[in-house]
Amino acid sequence: MLLDLAEVHAKRAMRLRPRLVGQIKPIRWSQPDTKQLFSNEQLVYDFLQEAMVAVLLAHTALDNFANESMPAGFSMVDAAGTTVRRAQIEGYWGIAKRITLALPAITGKPSIETAKPVIWSTLETLKQLRDDLGHIHYEQSYTAPGQDPREGLFSRLLAADLLEFIAVVQETIEYYSQ
Numbered sequence: 001m002l003l004d005l006a007e008v009h010a011k012r013a014m015r016l017r018p019r020l021v022g023q024i025k026p027i028r029w030s031q032p033d034t035k036q037l038f039s040n041e042q043l044v045y046d047f048l049q050e051a052m053v054a055v056l057l058a059h060t061a062l063d064n065f066a067n068e069s070m071p072a073g074f075s076m077v078d079a080a081g082t083t084v085r086r087a088q089i090e091g092y093w094g095i096a097k098r099i100t101l102a103l104p105a106i107t108g109k110p111s112i113e114t115a116k117p118v119i120w121s122t123l124e125t126l127k128q129l130r131d132d133l134g135h136i137h138y139e140q141s142y143t144a145p146g147q148d149p150r151e152g153l154f155s156r157l158l159a160a161d162l163l164e165f166i167a168v169v170q171e172t173i174e175y176y177s178q
Contacts, residue, residue: 006057010162013050
């Protein structure tokens with residue numbers, strides 16, 4: 001359900017994104033290093049909201065899948081040799097650790113990190129965007145003069161292949177479900 005809803009928002013964002021290019025206008029009088037702006041801010045906000053929702057819901061769908069895949073009495077031994085129960089895994093292990101350690105222990109499949117590195121790389125990008133959205137810091141959101149504007153959170157949302165995020169979450173679910 002969450003992934004389906006994420007896809008709806010991703011598709012809308014992807015339909016809005018090409019329209020943004022036509023809204024970039026030069027500025028006649030501005031601050032140094034500011035040469036352009038969007039003439040239709042509402043369109044930009046609509047895109048960013050849809051993109052944010054798609055990222056958050058796609059990540060949440062993956063997170064829920066990892067938790068729901070663990071049997072009620074599940075436990076495993078971690079790298080330190082300590083037995084870890086389901087509640088500890090759900091509460092204290094990040095999504096990456098649950099996907100690369102818990103799900104392979106449950107399914108007997110190799111970790112997706114090594115079995116499908118391209119998928120894993122996209123999942124890491126999704127997680128980073130989600131973390132940056134959920135824990136926004138000024139340095140990630142805005143770029144100062146002289147910084148690469150492509151590294152800002154909003155620029156990364158503009159550049160993200162949101163439908164690819166949906167696809168890799170689905171592929172991860174299918175990989176561990178077969």
